[in-house]
Amino acid sequence: MIRVSSKIMLDDNELHFRFVRSSGPGGQKVNKVATAVQLRFDVIRSPSLPPEIRERLLRIAGKKVTESGILIIQAQRFRTQERNRQDAIDRLATLIRRAAEIPKPRRKTITSLASRRRRIEAKQRRSRTKRMRRTIQPSEE
Numbered sequence: 001m002i003r004v005s006s007k008i009m010l011d012d013n014e015l016h017f018r019f020v021r022s023s024g025p026g027g028q029k030v031n032k033v034a035t036a037v038q039l040r041f042d043v044i045r046s047p048s049l050p051p052e053i054r055e056r057l058l059r060i061a062g063k064k065v066t067e068s069g070i071l072i073i074q075a076q077r078f079r080t081q082e083r084n085r086q087d088a089i090d091r092l093a094t095l096i097r098r099a100a101e102i103p104k105p106r107r108k109t110i111t112s113l114a115s116r117r118r119r120i121e122a123k124q125r126r127s128r129t130k131r132m133r134r135t136i137q138p139s140e141e
Helices: 051-064 081-100 113-133
Strands: 015-020 036-042 070-075
Touching (some): 051 081
Antiparallel strands (some): 036 070
């Protein structure tokens, strides 16, 4: 069991790991050792996530989620499989914790009358300054 928060626990069976070769330099062992980790987590079919957290997680994860609702996290920061595996789990837990936070509702605000007046006065001052920079048209007499 992976403890994400006090209310959310993920079963180990819900996480599927695949070990692949890391990109980038690696020296002599670069073509022999598969240290990068692909963590796959089925967000839509997970019994551990409440529906509202599931929806927010799908929105937050963005391009990391496939069309079928599987979240894929690629971890290749470290040189060992175990550290990359733990890094992928930590990143998944962080994403789920972010999704568990209830977003604060946005309240409409009304600009004050004084601030609206100041804005209009600033626009008028700027307009006057620009008007003074124009070339004077010769008067036709």
